[in-house]
Structures are given as C-alpha cells and as structure tokens.
Amino acid sequence: MADLPAPDDQLDEAFAAYLHSCDTGEVGSREEFLAQFPDLADDLKELMDAADMIGGLTQAEASIDTPAPTDTGAETISVSAAAGADDSGLDPAATLPMANRPKGDPGPTLPFDLGDYQLLEVLGRGGMGVVYLAKQNHLDRMVAVKMIRSGMLAGADEVRRFYTEAQAAARLHHPGIVSVHQFGHRAGHHFFSMEYVAGTDLQKRINGSILEPRVAARYVRDVANAIQHAHQNEVLHRDLKPANVLIDKSDRVHVTDFGLAKNLDADSSVTGSGAAVGTPHYMAPEQAGGHSDRASKQSDVYSLGAILFACVAGRPPLVGDTVMQTLLQVVHEPAPPLRSVRPETPVDLDTIVAKCLEKNPLKRYQSAEELADELDAFLQGRPIAARPRSAMMKTWHWLERVPVVGALTGRHVVETSVSHRRFQACILFLFLLTPLAGVALLQVWHHYNNVLPQSIQLAGGLDGGVYNDVTKRISDRLVDDYGVQVQLIPTAGSFDNRARLLAGDVHLAPMQASAISGDQLCVVAPLFYEAVHVVVHHELPVESIEDLAGYDVAVGPPLSGSRRTAELVFDSIQLEPAIRPREVSGWSEMYQPNAPRAAVICIGKRSTLVSNLLTSGDWKLVPIPDAIQISLQHPTLRPMSIHADEYPDANLPAAGIATIGTTAFLAARQDTPGDLVSAALKVLYEQPTLFPSLISRSNAAEWQGLSFHPVARRYFQRNQTQ
Template structure:
C-alpha cells in the first residue's frame, strides 16, 4: 500500500510499518512502537496479538518461523512452530492483495499451492471455497479453504477470512475441525485444516429425518464443542446443519467459523445493522441487524434450530424470501416441533422451545447447560427445562393473528394461512355476535323459565297445615305434569324462608313477615293464620298481667310463631324479663313439664290446637287491643276465633279476640315461570286444599304484594275473566 495514498487505512499503514520494523530488526518493544500511533493503538495491538496467536498454533507445514517463500512475486508466510515457540513474523502480512499477471486466468485443478496440491472442490460457502488437497511434505489429505473471490476479494473479505483462522486457532477440541496452517500464495489467502472424511448433517437431513435419540446426540456433541469455544472467548454465529461434519465413525465436527467473534474484544468485521448468519438458523438479535449483540445464547438458538431441523427435516422458520424469513425470525414465534412430527418426545420439544425463545435471557445460559439437558434426555432422566404453560402457548399463537397483534402492539410482518383463517372466523363471529347473543339469551331465558326435572317443596310441622298444602300441591303437579316432586318437612315459616334463600327448594309456605326485604316473592296468598294464646287451666293466668314470672313456649327454631309472638309482646309491653321465652317443639306441650303458656300462630281449626285443648287441659285466652297491634305491625290484622272453628270446644259466643297474619306460597324471584303457572293452576283446582284457603278471585284482589311475574300475569288474567 503506497504511503502517499490519501485513501490508505491508518491501521494497515501502521501494521505495515510494524512488519517492516520486524524484518529490519529495528523493533525495540511493542509498547514504544504503539506510542507512535496513538490514534489506532488499540486496533494495532489486536492485530499484533492475533498474529502471535496464529503463529503458536499453525504446526503442520514443516517450515521454520523465519522462512519466507517467494511465489509469483507475492510474499507468503507459512508457520510451523514448536509448542510455546515465539515468532517475530506476523501472519497478518498475508492480508494485503497480491499482484497478479494481467492474463492469468487463476487457479485450475489440480493446482499446485506450494506444499499443497488442490485436487477437487469439497464445498462452497458464502465467502469461501474448500478444496481437498494433498499436503506433499507430510503426505496427508487436508482441506484447504480459500476466499471465494480469490484475488478480487476486498479488504473486509480478507479480514473476515483472517478472523476465522484466528478464531479456530484458539480452539483445541475433538468436536472442532482444527486449523493447520495459514498463508498466502499466488495472491490467494488460504488456510489448511483437518480433512473430515464423511458427510455433513445437512446431507443427512436431505435423506430423512433423524431418530430423536440420534438427533439429540448430534446436537449434544455440537453443544459440547461450542461450549469449549465459548470458554475460549469465541462465538460461532453461523451454526447450521451444513457446518456440522460427521465422520465415518459417526462423530461430529464443527467447522466454518467465518462469522466468528471474539468475546474478549470486538474482532468482528461487522457492525450494528448487519444481519450475519444463515437466515433460517440465526438468532432474532442477529436477524434484526444486531450482530454486535450476539452472545452465547445466539449460538444456543442456532443449536435449537438445528435440533428442530433434525426432527422435522426443515428449519423452524422458513418463508418464501430471505427478507421475509429474517422478519419472521425477529417477530414470529417458532412453531412447536410436534406440529410437524407428532411422535417427537415432549422433553425434546421442551428443550427446543427453550433454545428458540425470542428473548435471549429465556434460553439456556450456556451451551453446556443445553448439552446437560440433552444428556438427561438421552439417559431418560428429568430435564431442567420446563414446557410453556397452555395459556402462554395459546397467547403466543394468538399474537400471530393480525388483529390481535395490532391491538397488543406486536409488530406483525405476515400471517400464516391458519392465522388468516382464524381472523376471518373472528370477524365473522364479531359480525354475528349480536344475533348469536340474542339467540343465546332467548335460549337461556327459555331454559330458566322451563319446568325443572325435580320440583322441591318445603313443608312444615308433620301434622301442620304447611305440610298438608305442600304435599297436596306436589301430588297434583306430579299427576298432571309428570314431574318428580319432593317435600321436605321443616320447623315452619323462618326455616322455609332460609331454604328458599339457599335455593334448596323451589316453593314453600311462609308467613307475610318472612317475605319482606328479601329476594323472595309471592306466588299466592294461601290462608290466614291466627295467634292462639294458650294457657294451662291450672296456671292461674287469666290476663296478660298474670304472665309475670311464667315461661312462654314460642315454638321450635325456624317457626313463624316466634316472630309473631315477639310482635304481639312488643305491642303489649311484655318484656323477656316478665315472660321468659322458651324454644320448644309443639309435641312437648303435651308433657307435664311444659311451660304454663304457649303462643302458636297457626291456621284456624288446627288439629294441634284442638288436641291440646281437648286432652291436655289447655285453654284459649283472648289478646287485648288487637286493632292497636295491627296498626303497629301491618303484617298482622285483628281476627276472632269462633266456636265453628273448633267444634266441641267451649268458646264464648262473641268469640276470642286475637290477631292473625297471612300465609303465602312463596318462591325466589328467579323461579321458572312455567313452574309458577303450573302450581297456580293446580292450587285452585277443586277440592280446596285446606280449611280457610283464600279463593282465586279474592287472591287476585290483593294489591301491593311482591308477586312473581308469572303469578301477577296469572291473577291479571283472573281479573279479566271475571
């Protein structure tokens, strides 16, 4: 390179001056020499160290460190140093272009390249061509790699070629093809390396997909070799099946470090913005033009892609064009292995998925960890990688739908046929949603309003009116509508209210006070219940003032009598201190230890009350001021117990004053309308279900009740018919 050339590279000029100083023996120390070129000192120092490294590992030519060979006017240096021997001759002298005769057509095969006779082409790559050669001096077959552009190669090609030799020179692993010698002859840069007799992984994949165990073994061995390279500070950056050689003993050897990068110093010949590698196997960070950010996980990604290809016969991401492939690698997730090969082991699919993560931090931290997991798979041991959860896999697939990608902010380049079809279905579904929603709502409403398969009732005391009414309605429904019915005994109104609220029963009789303020409604008013104020004949209780100090039975837990009693006592100012309330089953009133007073709110003509009066010396006592009580508690009304209500029992002609409430057939507001209508139709069929039942015509006249929607419609029809 001419010193007065204005376009000359300062680094090349400084390095040429360094070589001239070495040849003339004028170099005192490298440190002093570097001080002369402060602007390029760092780059110059890297070239010096790289040249020294090559000089230490190229051991095959048989030439001494000071030997120079003139060939076609070009200066060529071939090195063969004993282990640990130092050299002052820097191999970088071979980097400049060699002069060439105007009419020289270039090498033809066989071609004499000094100690090597190139015989035929073994393969071609993007920038290099590999020949099978005979190394004459050692009488062995080697592979010789030369720059594909020959003497037309530019400086970047030469530097990249030099970087490959430098990278491999650092490595000493049985799974990596070793470099023997580096040099330049006849203007052609070359380096020789071991000749691997066999095939490469790509050719095997052309023939057939590999057995999972065999594929795992191949990639495991590649991972061990690459792990060694990483520990020596070398990234491969171009791993692919074609760069994995398989010898006759079925052992793998990694080759082609043409895009290698030293991790301890940026020896890469590319910068940000260059996408280096083979598109189908390069990591997303490389495909996106961030090759300067490539790290160990980038090579891990490539090994995962190789394992994917071994199992499926195709790379994980492949598009119609190179540009499309690069964009898909960056933005689209790799498909699962089992979508192409259903018999692929789940563990192997999990390992591949971890390698092919878009985020480098989610991949294996090192090639060694990948090799360990593959060893575990080969030994049928648990692997460390965990499969993606189903929600994550579904979300990753949905992100490939253009509409979803647009909403989520994910960059979408292209969509697969399945994603486009899914989107079309989504749009059609979106257009049909109002109609579908309306139809589903109608179906759901129809389902909710239809007759249940089993209709459940709550009754009451075993011999009480509640139980009689519930059983009668159940039998009529079963006979007329062929449905299954069930009636459960209970303690009374409050117990029935609780069962309705829990959804345990569909229908139940309750007192008026049990309906207000709850999500319950009225199906029909049934009959009036009267407060029966009973006292023992020998208790000396003739008026309410005589209650002081006496126990008062108010019924079992869940009985409506308890709530009614409290309303009556509140109006009459009878406190718990005056009359102690006692929870007691009605059957216990027949015993001699029963309290002296009992308050029972029940329908007129009750067999329970009649039996207590006739056989157990109880008598009825009137309640004073029933009108005042009803004004304070609207659910109560003044009533009179007459002799006709209890034939054979001594009741005054004017009757016994009392208060009463209304028993309603109640349901939840969401009870099916079909059931409510059917119940009302059976309720008013003759004969009447019980004494004192409120007729349908009178029930329709009730105002202000929280009727069930079907019941209101039923009674409105009754009014119209009348």
C-alpha cells in the first residue's frame, strides 16, 4: 500500500492548486476553494492572505512603468497618479492589505467610482482580468469594464497584454464583436470599457446541455463572420474558445477577449516564439507547439472547428489528463471524428469539422469566410465543398498511431490505445511467423466491410403489400441523406426475403418474426405490428374463421409471411384439411370476379387493401376466437384486436374484432456493414416519422430477446439510458 502524503506535502499541493486556479481564472471564490480542503482550511487561508499581501505590493511596483495607450480610434483617458494629482477617486480598499479586504474578492470594494463609471458587480474573472458591470454616468448606460486582476501576477507584461487587447478590439466594428468604448488609467487602475452583453456565454450553454447540430452550426457561422472582419482588419484573435463567445438575449453571438490578439500589420504581439499562447483544448497545433509567431488566419479557423466540435459533442476534440498531455495531443494526435463521439451528427457537419481540425494549416479552410460559407450551405441544405476523408486515409491515420509505424514514418506518437499496442504486437509477430499476416489482412478486410456501400439492395414484398411502401420510404431517405444508389427488389414476401438475405442478394429486408431464425440473420429494428384480417364476402354465412371449413380461402404465396401466419392459425384451430387454401400471387387479385370469397391476409392495420375491400360494401371482417391459446402454441404470434377507428368506414363493432397478430422487422445478415445499419436506423427514426404505425425506438426493448445486429443493439441500449 502506498504511503499517504505528509500533512505539509498536502498543504503545499493545495496551495499550488490555488495559485494555478488563480492564474487560469478557474477559481470561483476563496470560500469555495477552501471547502475542498476542510482539514487544511486554516493553514491554507494564512498562506492565501500572505500571497495576497505580496501580490498587492507586486502590482504597485508594476504600475510604475505602464505603457501609454496607443490611439486606436477609441476614446482614451489618462489620469496622472503622480504626486500632486487628484487621487480622490482611489478606492480605500485598494490601499489596504489583501487580508483586510472582503473574502474571495481581490478587487476594489463595490460599488466603486472609477471616474465616469460606477462599478456595480463582478461579471466574471479570467486569467488576467476581472470584468465588472458598470454604469457610465454621463451617457446613462450600462457597460462592461475590464480591469487587470490584482494579485501576484499583475506584472508589466500583463499590463502590456491588457492594452494590446483594448487596442485590438477597439479597431474592430462588427455586430458580432464586443465593441470597446474607452480605455485608460485612473486611480491606480488600468481599465477599458466595452459594450455590455446581457445573456450568457457559449461555454455555459454547452455545460447546460450539448447543442443540436444546426444550432451549433449557426453559432459558429456567426462567430466565423465576426472573425473574418477581424482578419480583414489584420487582427488575429488566437484565443477563440466557447467562454469567449457571448450569447445575448436575442440569441446572437458576440466575440470578446482579444487579450492574446496579434496585429498582422505590426509586431504587436506580447508573446514570442517558444510560448504556447491560447487555451490548450482550442489552440491550433502551431500555437500548442510553442510557435505563436507562426499563428495565422488558419489558426483561428482551427479554433472555430474545435468550438463547433465542443458544441455538438459536449467536450473539446482533444483532452489529456494534464495541460502538457493536452498540448502534445494537439500537436501530434489527430482529432477524432465528430460522429465517433456523437453518431447522429450529419455527415456534412462532421466533414466540415474534420477540415477545420487538420494539422496542416494548408489543408484547413483558408479563411473564416470560407468556413462561414460552408456552414451556410449546411444550414440551407446545399452541398458543401469539402469532401470527407476516404476510408483508406482514415485507416492510414489510425496506423500512424502505432508506435513502430510512427517511428518508421517520423510521426511522433504521444500515447497509444490498447488497440494500437495490440496491433503493433501483431506486426512484430508477423516478422517471425509470416502465416499470421493473413489474420491481420482479415482484420483490415473486416474494417472495409463495415463501410457504407455505395450501392444498396433492399427487398420489398408482394404487389399491393405494405412492405413495398416501407422499403420505398427507407430508400428515399437513404438517397437523400447519404447520396447512395438504392435498388428496390420486389419479392414474394417474408420467406423469399429470408432466402435472398442468406444468399447475399440484398442488404436489408422486411420480414415477419417467424422468418428470422438461424445464426446468420439478425434484427435491425422492429417496424410495425401486422394483424390477421379474415375478410369474407357478405354472401357467405360465415361469422368467424372457424366457419370457413369447406370454402376456398385466398392466402399469400408459399414464401410470404402472410401465408405462413395463415397456416399457423389453421393448424391451431384444426381447420386443415377441411379448408381449401387458394394461392394468390398478389392481393390485387381479390378485386377480380373469379377471386375466392374469403381471404386470410396478415398485414398492417389501416391497410389500404383491406380498407378498400371493406368500404366496397361486399366484404366484412370476422374474428378469430381463442387468440390467447393460439399465441401460446406459436410464440411469434400475439392476441390483438382490430378497432373500429382503424377502419372508420367499415361499420365495425364498437368492441372491435378479435384476431391474432405478429410483428414485422427490418432484418439483415450478421455481417452487414455497421455503417449501413447505422444509416438505416437514422433514416427510420429521424423526423418526420417514416410512417404512422412505426414502432418507436423507445419500445424496442420489448424485443431485446431477439438476435439484434451489434450496431443496432448498442443503438437501442443508448436510447434506454437517455
């Protein structure tokens, strides 16, 4: 068992965590931080008070050498703090040791008069500044005032960075960028005032819940348009992240915090080569590698892609256990596909994000405007210009993360997954035992088999049956959503579909539950319930299915599910061989003069075929008694009723017609590509509803005892936990 840290070590670690939180702006209040360490609270508080006192002295020394603001077009003020100047505006709390100020508030005591501004409340704290809600007295308006955060790190470099932010933002005039009104130095405080945006920020919106893809695309499109304006004015932001995107009460975005901005037309950056500036999760690889001087417009495009990823996935694209691990991943590791984190993401949006997050700046969108245009095309349903990476390229990127492959290609591998390490072991073993290479080839082949086919075959059903209509609707959506070619193949029904699946002639097929058996077939999704409709001509003295003995009865073809269900019912009520089944190739034959005067049709309720027969006035529905006993003999059947409102023009009894029913499923082979199964599930359950009688995905758990395709099982299990 490892030794526990000594108490002094725990105190040092807690105090170091506090200083890091202050530096990054993550600390909320002192009380909140101390609550995390109840056993160390008293000693930790003494260290905090001492640090605050030293920080106050440090800030006072740093303010002696303050750079004069440069005229940027915004109104500036500069009030001398030299001896003899009017210092009546000084905050009394600013001259006191930090230990005597209100707990958790290192800034001036509020409300505080700062010349024309009255600071009212703290809106937020960042790594280098504090933003206050203030009232500008002369113009009688609410503004936001940003001041350098007092404390240990308020040095001369931070002051220069503070004025760089004010100057960069002041030269920009765009509705999507927070406007700077005024900046300067008064009463010992460096500050600038800016537009007050009432609302929230994008990070808080993400923390509340991940965004719908279209909402996220709209937000980032508007941010991209604002950043394009900044780029046109030769300003790089270099610290784009969700927390720096404000959302007002009208749901419009406003970009803020130009503290790390760089003017391209002048050497105005406060950082140089060797410094990684930005927020690790959202900075571009060239920034994370310490080459901030190489930051370009494409660096901001990368950050926009990372923001879009976080909006849709709920987390940044690359996340390490430490800041250093995150930086290394940003530099060396490829960003994961957005659809691997949120599978329901539209393919076009996944493609746009992937292009933004390319390691090579030349492979990204070359301007924020180009990205905004792509997002506009996505939102309007137009084709995008970017193309998704090929399966071969995805495979190569995966292989590059194997350590031995990375070493051979010069690729630096930061960390490897279990699958990469196992793959490397296979490669090394193949050098010793060549026959094992066949195993690796089979794995690669399996990977390619999971890719969505560009040509898909769907089985239908009988002429006039509902299966043809269902597969036609699935086909239309596959074509619209994925741009694939789909061929519809008419068949003789469920058991014909089963044979075609086993032979590999079709990819997907609807069929009744009784047809799905064996190790090769599996379920993709339940579709709808099918009821046995016993339809009898009025001229026959028949009141239930048991009275059909001796009559000709139309049934489906031998390979149809309707025929199979009819045979199960006949067997259960012992009508065979007394009944005379007559095979029909399609239910449209029921309209011919020489058609049988009775039929057993297993089809979805509200069927157009049955409705037309009943409303003609020549046909009626009769019940199937003992439905419960039949279902006990045949587990794929279940008791069911046909209600009057399902055929409103047929004058059915108010109590309905008792019958037996089954379930229709969308089926596939066990080796069907996973991407095809995912696509089929997406088109089935996307809005609007594919057809009214579709069984909802939330009810799919009722059939969990069946053999589902692995992708389908994971899909429905996720739905159960949501």
